[in-house]
Amino acid sequence: MITAFAPATVANLNCGFDVLGLAIDKPGDEVSVAFNDLGAVRIVEIEGDGGKLPYEVARNTAGIAVHSLWKHLQMEKGVDIVIRKKMPFGSGLGSSAASAVAAAVAANALFGNPLTKRELLDFAIDGEAVASGARHADNVAPSLLGGIVLLRSYQPQIDLLQLPVPNNLYCTVIYPKVEILTKEARNILPEKIPLKDAIQQTGNLAGCVAALYQNDLALLGRSLVDVLAEPYRAPLIPEFQRVRQAALYGGALAFGISGSGPSMFALSDGAAKSAQIAGLMEKTLNNKQIDCQIFNSKVNVEGAKVITNYELRITNNF
Amino acid sequence: MITAFAPATVANLNCGFDVLGLAIDKPGDEVSVAFNDLGAVRIVEIEGDGGKLPYEVARNTAGIAVHSLWKHLQMEKGVDIVIRKKMPFGSGLGSSAASAVAAAVAANALFGNPLTKRELLDFAIDGEAVASGARHADNVAPSLLGGIVLLRSYQPQIDLLQLPVPNNLYCTVIYPKVEILTKEARNILPEKIPLKDAIQQTGNLAGCVAALYQNDLALLGRSLVDVLAEPYRAPLIPEFQRVRQAALYGGALAFGISGSGPSMFALSDGAAKSAQIAGLMEKTLNNKQIDCQIFNSKVNVEGAKVITNYELRITNNF
Numbered sequence: 138m139i140t141a142f143a144p145a146t147v148a149n150l151n152c153g154f155d156v157l158g159l160a161i162d163k164p165g166d167e168v169s170v171a172f173n174d175l176g177a178v179r180i181v182e183i184e185g186d187g188g189k190l191p192y193e194v195a196r197n198t199a200g201i202a203v204h205s206l207w208k209h210l211q212m213e214k215g216v217d218i219v220i221r222k223k224m225p226f227g228s229g230l231g232s233s234a235a236s237a238v239a240a241a242v243a244a245n246a247l248f249g250n251p252l253t254k255r256e257l258l259d260f261a262i263d264g265e266a267v268a269s270g271a272r273h274a275d276n277v278a279p280s281l282l283g284g285i286v287l288l289r290s291y292q293p294q295i296d297l298l299q300l301p302v303p304n305n306l307y308c309t310v311i312y313p314k315v316e317i318l319t320k321e322a323r324n325i326l327p328e329k330i331p332l333k334d335a336i337q338q339t340g341n342l343a344g345c346v347a348a349l350y351q352n353d354l355a356l357l358g359r360s361l362v363d364v365l366a367e368p369y370r371a372p373l374i375p376e377f378q379r380v381r382q383a384a385l386y387g388g389a390l391a392f393g394i395s396g397s398g399p400s401m402f403a404l405s406d407g408a409a410k411s412a413q414i415a416g417l418m419e420k421t422l423n424n425k426q427i428d429c430q431i432f433n434s435k436v437n438v439e440g441a442k443v444i445t446n447y448e449l450r451i452t453n454n455f
Numbered sequence: 456m457i458t459a460f461a462p463a464t465v466a467n468l469n470c471g472f473d474v475l476g477l478a479i480d481k482p483g484d485e486v487s488v489a490f491n492d493l494g495a496v497r498i499v500e501i502e503g504d505g506g507k508l509p510y511e512v513a514r515n516t517a518g519i520a521v522h523s524l525w526k527h528l529q530m531e532k533g534v535d536i537v538i539r540k541k542m543p544f545g546s547g548l549g550s551s552a553a554s555a556v557a558a559a560v561a562a563n564a565l566f567g568n569p570l571t572k573r574e575l576l577d578f579a580i581d582g583e584a585v586a587s588g589a590r591h592a593d594n595v596a597p598s599l600l601g602g603i604v605l606l607r608s609y610q611p612q613i614d615l616l617q618l619p620v621p622n623n624l625y626c627t628v629i630y631p632k633v634e635i636l637t638k639e640a641r642n643i644l645p646e647k648i649p650l651k652d653a654i655q656q657t658g659n660l661a662g663c664v665a666a667l668y669q670n671d672l673a674l675l676g677r678s679l680v681d682v683l684a685e686p687y688r689a690p691l692i693p694e695f696q697r698v699r700q701a702a703l704y705g706g707a708l709a710f711g712i713s714g715s716g717p718s719m720f721a722l723s724d725g726a727a728k729s730a731q732i733a734g735l736m737e738k739t740l741n742n743k744q745i746d747c748q749i750f751n752s753k754v755n756v757e758g759a760k761v762i763t764n765y766e767l768r769i770t771n772n773f
Contacts, residue, residue, distance in 0.1 A: 287661050289658045290677070298665050332644060339471070339656055350664075
């Protein structure tokens with residue numbers, strides 16, 4: 138039996154609406170796979186989903202990712218899948234992407250690693266698409282590859298690039314326990330936007346990319362502004378402005394909506410500052426009696442990986 | 456008497472609508488300045504403008520740039536200005552920006568270089584604004600500083616960045632002799648654009664910036680696509696699609712509209728290829744009996760500069 142871990146991700150990163158995503162160290166999902174003698178892919182166990190996820194392979198993100206890879210490689214032996222959800226659904230942290238990615242990485246390892254990580258992307262996207270309703274890669278790609286990933290284009294094929302990650306960049310994520318569906322958060326956006334907003338967004342994204350290459354955290358902070366989605370989505374999120382104020386007061390470089398929300402994220406420089414920011418953000422929601430979960434970690438530059446039995450024990454104990 | 460040269464510029468660079476500009480080696484404008492005893496700024500001579508430019512300081516880009524700097528520095532002696540236009544008006548090559556920049560650089564040198572080049576930006580923008588009707592810097596900044604300049608934002612102040620320029624990057628510009636006014640080319644654009652176009656443009660601009668940092672010319676070529684302005688402006692330009700085909704056939708990395716047109720530009724790798732592309736582009740317009748001018752040079756990474764008497768002789772002989 139082989140187990141892989143795939144990290145949660147913060148898509149969009151404000152100015153990178155639909156084109157940027159970043160992996161965080163925790164939380165993340167685990168998927169284990171083993172050969173069976175049935176000549177078919179099946180899901181044998183799902184933990185941590187509160188009974189919400191389907192066991193039917195064709196309707197499950199991890200199931201589809203494994204099946205799609207299994208079929209592509211024309212494997213004869215079947216595969217049993219165990220899914221351990223370790224992160225909330227509908228949180229804006231790329232939960233379905235993490236399951237699909239962990240599944241693809243685990244299955245690839247089980248099959249003897251015939252494909253590179255980059256080559257697994259399409260199979261993970263196959264899986265994630267069943268949950269999100271669209272073939273997007275802004276969660277899948279960073280969860281798979283780690284770091285900060287730019288999805289330049291999907292046409293004629295996916296053109297992606299891993300951007301440099303400043304050494305001490307931390308990401309604090311707070312998840313207020315309300316559900317926002319990606320589809321609804323997308324429908325709230327206007328189909329047309331002012332040209333001047335598009336220009337502002339392009340300038341900021343270009344500044345963000347340059348800042349990453351130049352390791353210029355001040356420029357990164359100035360550039361991480363979202364004029365396209367945030368004005369529409371922020372009102373859906375409890376206490377968005379208050380949490381923002383708290384994060385910035387704590388010294389955050391930038392603050393925004395993770396994916397389509399309701400999770401919010403803050404970037405900062407170093408462990409100490411991120412811990413301080415985490416405390417302030419959490420206190421803000423606690424003061425308003427809003428149930429929340431907080432995740433504080435370095436940006437994950439490794440991406441999904443097969444974990445050893447030792448790592449598995451560690452992960453499951455904490 | 457001190458003379459400065461400021462190069463022509465290609466603004467927008469397709470995916471960098473309103474936020475990117477690039478300086479080319481030629482053409483460019485020259486402005487000479489000398490002290491007078493009148494205690495005032497005046498324009499004493501304008502060459503090469505076909506009588507089109509005003510001698511009135513307050514209505515002339517070079518005049519305003521000098522006057523604005525002169526006033527800021529509270530100079531007592533007056534300044535005489537000579538302007539040598541060496542590039543076409545309304546061509547999309549930043550003609551008015553080049554005059555304003557050359558004027559600011561020449562005057563600063565005359566005053567003993569109290570300001571850095573970067574500090575001259577606002578004064579050059581003052582000058583250019585009288586011609587373009589707006590405080591834009593996407594021609595002024597690259598003409599002043601050289602290379603490829605990103606204008607991330609104008610608020611609360613101008614936030615610009617010089618991006619790395621690939622070593623052997625050439626720019627071929629063809630100017631079909633029809634006039635397109637910046638204001639008209641701007642009015643033709645819609646006020647609102649589809650969100651999906653904005654996303655495509657942001658992805659491409661991010662790819663372009665990454666390509667410059669990584670010296671990845673293939674990625675640069677793939678990224679230099681304009682979905683915002685080109686669909687509206689290209690129809691105003693004679694034989695745009697045919698010239699594009701010629702440039703790409705000749706091996707251009709990218710092709711597009713220079714500024715708001717009618718000039719078109721092609722980027723390529725090396726002198727030989729750019730010469731071939733220049734020939735093909737020119738032949739395309741010649742075949743259609745369209746009068747045109749072609750400029751072929753390396754990307755100018757130096758920007759505006761004071762030129763010596765020797766350089767002046769060279770420039771004026773060729």
